[in-house]
Amino acid sequence: ADAADKVVMQIDGAAAPFYAPLYAGVENGIFEKNGIEVEFIYAAAADILTNIAAGNVDFGFPNGDAVVAAAANGLPVKVVHTTYQRGIGALLAKADSGITGYKDLKGKKIAVTSLASPNYLQLQVGLKLAGLSLDDVSVEVVQTGAIVQSLQAGQVDAIVFSELRKYNLEADGTKITMVLSNDFLPSFGNVVVTNAAKLSENPDLVKRFTTAVTQSYEWVIDGHVNEALDIALDKYAPTWPKDQKGILTTAFEQTFVPTVWQSPLTKEKGLGAADFAGWQKNADILAEYKVIDEAPKAEDFVVDPSTIGQ
Amino acid sequence: MLLRGIAGLIATLVLWTAIVFIFQVPSFLLPGPMEVLNRLVFLFENAKLLRHIGVTLTEIVAGFVLGTVIGILAGVVFARLPRVERFATPLILLLQTAPKIAIAPLLLLWLGIGPTPKIVLIAIVTFFPVMSGMVTGLRYGEGSFRDLAAVLKLSPWQSFWHIELPSALPAVLAGMAVATTLAMTAAVIGELMGANEGIGYLLSSGQENSDTSVVIGMVLLLSLIGWAFYEIIELIRRRSLGRFQLS
Amino acid sequence: MSQSERMIDIAGVHKTFVADHGTVTALEPVSITIKEGEFISIVGPSGCGKSTLLRLISGLDQASGGSIKLDVSGRKRPVGFVFQEPVLLPWKTIIDNVRFPLDTSGVSRAQGDKTALDLIKMVGLAGFEKALPRQLSGGMRQRAAIARALSDDPPILLMDEPFSAVDLLTRDNLNDELLRIWQSTGKTILLVTHSVEEAAYLADRVMVMTARPGKLKCIHNVELPRPRGEETKLDPAYHALVAQLRRDLRTPAGEAH
């Protein structure tokens, strides 16, 4: 065989067991089989998209909202694998706070990571649907590194962040109430992104890459959650305490496998399938709430993996 | 030095334990020393902690040395040619004040991924205090030494080596001491820009998991590295002062 | 005087300092031609511009007007300077300080050490080679600075009150050593001093200056025979000159002398 193509994939945030399928794919030789040698590095979502656009890295794994915003601002980026079929943003509050939904937020203090973040948007839509507005609550901005702690410390009553944090918080013995944002605002979690030029110049590479991603996730879905988590915890997410494996297994089996990575659409068209309607709705809402000036056309920045190279 | 070190370490640990104990601080806000130590041992066993330390240390040493050398040379040039200094000042301030996180993609674009942008970033922050120290040491140094150099018609190199560097040494060393603290921060920023190894990488991984013990542990490691740098500089200072009485 | 004999040519040189507290005329126009191998003493009241004149000759300061020409073609380091304050490098030992001009002009360490040791001995600092400047007394520092200025054997030697902080005996010795060196090397020497005896004893010519504004008052030719020594000090001509210099200095500027 030819020497494998070396690519760099930049992943949102930091090394975490949530990306276990990718790590397992590398360790099990799935990427290699597709003629790809991949290196993972990490950064914030916005940086990933800029790096993709600039050609600094080959693939990115940011969250979907960041891609929409990037596309709306004219960055030449393409989603080539809608890996997470839904968003994982959620309203989280301590169960004993009495908050059960957006309607209970009146007069409360809520933290989001940035006024430009999707979770701020989710908060606005959630409040609106509950008949409230931003004027009814007080919003604090707290960076990723401290937002969970601010909820734990009781400095805020609720946070809008990732549903995955529910498992962290509950591991500490705090009961958590959660409202998934996706229920009222379709969006997408991590998706594979590449540069538009790269896609048109080297569709074969992109095809092989998305195939490898699909195969990696399939392997995990096919009953290898345990093995995948072991690989991730041993080699890739070194700071994670081993005793969190139980929570992670629950998260994978109850959330990721059944509802995040798979959807009715993927049953039909395979993992990573592009839900163009969903993407379009996501973009339209972002535009409606003025996060972006104008909604881009989903077809312009989302590609269904099955159509790559055809 | 040993005494100072131990005294300082004990004082820090005692203070830290006391704060955690007295205020009953929950560990997600500030874990106690033992908890952090446990996490470090865990990382040592599970995460090849030493390799990560090695990666970061290499970046820091390379960046620090590079920044110091350039800082000293630029200091000499600036002190001799104030116009050049004024001309370079806006660019230098641009490099110093522009938030590194904001220009990270540009740095990657120009320098590629890998250690280079991290080393360059560390060199950039190291450069400024060292250069400032050198300029001040030279500009406000003993005027009569300048006369001596002029009468002896010393070459620029000779007057740098025999007169300017020794007389500016206290100020340069002070600049280097400041630079150590900045270098630690730059190392973290560099690794937040895109990395898959190093202390900053472990740190962001800990932040991702809201794992305050890991965050504090990594901060502590960087502090200790910074402290080691600082003590080396102190050692040089005391050696040179004891020998030369540079006051 | 033939062209080649003119070592230092000073024509209408003057210097004015501008400072917050006002403008100070440190030196009114001075003109003098100094021959190669001449020994000139300069005397004058404190603040009359003696140091300023030496600094101008050495090129350390720029004159406000006039011209100074040194005939030292080809010499990289034409002037040795004993500053009014010792200006020793505090981080170097005495021997390293004395050897410094040699070290920085490519003389070998061994050769440099030899020269430096000889000079250190000559100025009476044997045993203090490895001492640091701050461990010496004021007079000892001054002598170290003299040794340094002599170490690389410059053709022109400018000395600003080199012996002011040393005792009589040492001073007499150093005066004689200086004469010996001068005679054997043919240096051109300008020496500022407050001792009229010293000025008369050493020099071919004595420049007398007056204060504020600093000005050359007169120049005395010293006709005492060479080599000079103890007998010079018994020479009535010497005493006459000393008395004359003293009178010159006591007469305020402007009055006839």
Add this chain to the structure above:
Amino acid sequence: MSQSERMIDIAGVHKTFVADHGTVTALEPVSITIKEGEFISIVGPSGCGKSTLLRLISGLDQASGGSIKLDVSGRKRPVGFVFQEPVLLPWKTIIDNVRFPLDTSGVSRAQGDKTALDLIKMVGLAGFEKALPRQLSGGMRQRAAIARALSDDPPILLMDEPFSAVDLLTRDNLNDELLRIWQSTGKTILLVTHSVEEAAYLADRVMVMTARPGKLKCIHNVELPRPRGEETKLDPAYHALVAQLRRDLRTPAGEAH
């Protein structure tokens, strides 16, 4: 001598410096009692421990042994010191430097200015009140330091070669001013000098020291009548003393004199 008359009591004081290059005995045991209002001159070769002795008396350095007692009960600032180098604060103007001891002892600004201006005039620096030290010549700086030491009128005045950098005329004037001040204020003064004429002209007693190891060789009582002036310099006794001092200094240590 009655107890109250003893101003400075020095008993077996000695000082040894330990340095990398070896141990230097700066001062062998010295004992002397100085009366209130006495004027002592100290002469001796360079490096014989004169500065060291003054520093010990002022309390700036600690003796290696022996005792020093000053009878200055109740005075916050018993000694004024003219250091061998001027030590002016480079960021203060001359008048601010001279007024500095007054400023820091609570004297009003107006009163301080008056005193400082008088002293500045006395040392011949009128017109340079607002100059910075680096704008003065060496001798001018030295005179500023003298003015500062006198400004707050200390009962004991230690002067380390105060006049070494000033010309003869100025020196004579300053000598006479010093005598006038001494006589009108009754200060106790210790003055280090390399000029035996100055030592004899000013002092009640002259201490002669020898070098390495620094040692008190002898003390001469000066029996010249007071007040002293031009006629003193014509007195044969004065010349005899000067000649004697000169002989003392020329005889190496250890030899009989």
Add this chain to the structure above:
Amino acid sequence: MSGRFSAAVDYTLALAVLLFAWWFATGPMGLPTYLLPSPLRTWNALVTIALTGELWRHLGFTLQNIVLGLILGCIAGIAIAYVMTRFPKLAVWLDGPLVILQTAPKIALAPLFIVWFGFGVLSKIVLIFSLVFFPVFVGAVAGFRALDPKMKDLSKLLGLSSIQRFRQIELPAAMPEIFVGLKIGAVQALVGAVLAEWMSGKVGLGYLMTFASATYKTPLLFAAVLLTVVLGLLLHVALTILERRLLSWKGAARG
């Protein structure tokens, strides 16, 4: 006068060169807007927020934090440096913790500062303070240590009180080194202010940057960066003028 004038000319010239390089990178070299917006676009973004009045709120907030943090950091830096040089025994105990606290990378701690000190101005001032303190402290220590022993003799001789000695001798003598620390501290104050707002908050230049960065409003991002740099330049110039004034007695650079 002519010196100051030529300084202004030099700064302007340097800025012009930078501007040209910037323009060149975005124009002829063709860097896309999302990486580096052209000077014109950046200027437009700046004008837009200036006209809506939003800019002044952000600028004012950041400036206020910088000034406060800078002043507090300076006072503490000088004071603690002085105490430590006066009482070396104390330094044995304080040195280690101080250095450890200082070398701890603030960027990693910044999120925790928010949890520790709250969302308000306090956590921001603390962050800025912690960044300013050390450079000033180290500079001041170097300055106090370098005191000429002859000056020590003088103050001992005059029996100066501690305050007199500090005010009249030690502080002025240490000024050159303190200014080194101050100049670095000023830059650090700026970095700290932006960092603090980056981490949390709804106002300030740092906030503007996060907002712009997350929404790919790169011209706005660079407008904010540019403002920070200009602020830095102004602070630097102000300190340089102050330095000249205070250190004129040094008679810097005769040649």
